[in-house]
Amino acid sequence: MTEKFLAFWLEESEGRVTGSVQELETADLPPGEVLVRVRYSGVNYKDGLASIKEGQVVRQYPFVPGIDLAGEVMVSEDERFAVGDRVLCTGYGLGVSHFGGYSEQARVPADWLIKLPEGLTMREAMILGTAGFTAGLSVDAIVSAGLTPESGPVLVTGASGGVGSVAVAILAKLGFEVTASSGKEAEWDWLKRLGAAHTISREEAQEPSKGPLGKSRWAAIVDPVGGAGTGERLKSVRYRGVLALSGLTGGGDFATSVHPFILRGVTLAGIDSVQCPLPLRLDVWNKLAADWKPEAIFEHGVHELPLEEVGGALARILNGEAVGRQLIRISAE
Incomplete structure (x- = not known):
């Protein structure tokens, strides 16, 4: 043919x-x-x-x-x-x-x-695409760790981008209090339409802390940015919290210490959407087609x-x- x-x-x-x-x-x-x-x-x-x-x-x-x-x-x-x-x-x-x-x-x-998956059109599936699937994997890492909306606020970095914006919409739909971080202040109102409760600057999201730990602030963080800011963000994760790391638009390296891991039991969850095993792949796509479907992204x-x-x-x-x-x-x- x-x-x-x-x-x-x-x-x-x-x-x-x-x-x-x-x-x-x-x-x-x-x-x-x-x-x-x-x-x-x-x-x-x-x-x-x-x-x-x-x-x-x-x-x-x-x-x-x-x-x-x-x-x-x-x-x-x-x-x-x-x-x-x-x-x-x-x-x-x-x-x-x-x-x-x-x-x-x-x-x-x-x-x-x-x-x-039943519940998604081809158009909706590609509005999500790899970015939306990566956001879904990030949310899955958070909820699989036992975190719920009652655990505390969640920070999403790079929130105006593909992974970040879908993550904001999913987390808000699930009832989490979402703080969206973006360097594009002009998009803050749009992020609130997606479900963000609060918006902050890129600088505030990675404000340096004195010493190995900072203020215990976030129950979880969805981080598709990476770079030096990731090391600072780790210091602000609450006890038994999760930082789901999926990107490198902010750079490929960051510095940290053992303190967030051994004093607060923080989990650094690496998110890989490329070789993701089929059972997890199907599970997340089915959630994106059902209870996690981020209608706000399709609309806005x-x-x-x-x-x-x-x-x-x-x-x-x-x-x-x-x-x-x-x-x-x-x-x-």
Whole structure:
């Protein structure tokens, strides 16, 4: 089966990567047991990194980026999936080592796909995408530790971004008192519409403490930012609290001591959405389709764009200009 279709194509020349919408054929796609007609994809920080050589995400160009996709099965060589099934894919090698979701067709390994959970449309699934799934994993780490709204307030850093904004909406829906931290003060009112009870600056969220521990402030922290501020935030987590760490937009290194862990029993939970085991992956996606479904994001936090505008969307997320979720409409349903 060979068809022509459109895809966002990255090419490298003289050390510089450029992207444009190009016509490809099914035969151009990498191997996989399932061919999907892609309807929607999302924009994540890793997608931005894939579009620049110094991002060190993609090793070989030309390439089709996009670490998310949702669509319908066109051809399946795996009995778990039938033609017409609505499926989604996030993580694994998609958009990193394997052609990704910014393409009207994608051929992927069957083990990477899950059927779209009942309660989510393909559009909603990609409004969430990797960022929303990462937020869901972060919330799961918090509630699995036994924390409840009665445990105390929760801080969300980078709250105007994809992971942060979805985390604010989920936690608020579950009844937590959420403080949203963002360097974009113009978005504070929007964060309150998502459910944040309070908003604070980036500086206040990582205000340095004297000594190895600071004021016991947060029952939990969702931290998709990372960097030096993470070390300071750890000092402010309450006894038996959790810091769920998922990102590095603030940097890859931070300093800490043993004191938060041995004096307050704090848990530093690493959040990995790429190789997440299938049982946990299914559990979190099913929660996102049901009790955790963050309707506030669908109502207030989506910027929908056609495939032709992927380049601008990637530039915005790299420049720190993206707010909420950028949804890419790949092909009409």
